[in-house]
Amino acid sequence: MELNHTHDATTRSWLSSANEPGTDFPIQNLPFGVFRRKGSDEAYRGGVAIGDQIVDLAAVAAASVLEGLPQLAAQACAGSALNDFLAMGPVAWRALRHALFAALRHDAAAQTVSTLHGCMLPQAEAEHGVPTRIANYTDFYTSIHHARNVGRVMRPDDPLTPNFQWLPIAYHGRASSVVVSGTPFHRPMGQALPPGASAPVYGPCTRLDFELEMGFYVGPGNAMGEPIPLEQAEDHIFGMCLLNDWSARDHQFWEMAPLGPFLGKNFCTSVSPWIVTMEALAPYRVPFAHPADEPQPLAYLDAPANREHGGVDVQLEVLLETTQHRTKGAAPDRLSATSFRHQYWTIAQMVTQHTVGGCNLMTGDLLGTGTISGPTAPEAGAIVELSLGGTRDIELPGTGERRRFLEDGDNVILRGWCEKPGAARIGFGRCQGEVLPVK
8 A cells, every 4th residue: 555656646637627626536546437328228348537537448448558467457347347357456456557547647648648538438428337246245334433323222221232342243235236326216115113013014114214335346356265364355455435325224123133134225225436446545544443442353353554554534425415405406415424534443354354254255246334423423424323313303404304314305425535635635426326205
């Protein structure tokens, strides 16, 4: 995670939109995804975001703009998912990103600029797919602030489970219902136990919630029975995205006795289109440590590098756009804002814990970080926290509406970005989804 020339905040691109203040996609970012021309029946193919454009990596490979390993890596991105590229590992990831950085910088050769410009599509004219073929999706539970907030709703006298401070907790989710940002979904049906009732009822979810999370994609996998040591974990992580783990709280709380989430979680999970590489995030790595008076990680979950820069400082916010917002032309209301640096466990620790028993991760697998909540009330990453379990209203100043849980027509928007003095601001774009009425 050492800094290099691709992190130089003074570097500019020949593409003017990449140099605009506040852009999510300056030349220092170059995130990967898959796309096609909007409304077409074209095949999806790999692309890289730069300014307001997408570099079509299939076109780049066909034009032979690059040579050697970068050319091979671009060819691996030409398919409908990025799995072949992710399987190539960190050396190939770095080679392609650096070659694109050189081809996009302000002093690139005129022929390169001309050829690459012909390999671009405006982002406004594109539609996206899920970036990888996800064989497995695992969702962690790694925010101690979220755990305490939700725990007080379910177990007021004992909110934090005894294992939380000893290991990154997780459950295996449903890969088939992972969708790309902008995909609407229907309110789910299921069982719930109403307050004071002795028998459950079947019906639409009445306590629909979002969860502000980040996701990360597995590059090279590991063989079954061969755990990934903490010191090597980040060699298996390609990059990060935004993730919304939609949750049917009434169904979830009823079914989670004694096992983990099932119907309360498996109906939809939204991811942002772009994967920001771990190399691009290098300037925003921060130290990781548990408070001195709390349990310290066991030896297999501890390493000097993880303590020195295991955290990632990503600024995050949740916006809510209701039907009334759209009718009135009002801007969405911000519900909360926090930083990923508050997580109790690092992404490297999550990978190591996932494999310590011998589980074999596969290229393209998606791992969610769990809800990201900060230490103060406005930093809560789920509406069940903000509304104190549905006992208080959340006011929406833009329309005068109130919410305790999500209603039909609500569009939840997650945003994420990194910025600090001396480094280029980079962003993740958006992850959003609209709640449709129950079928």
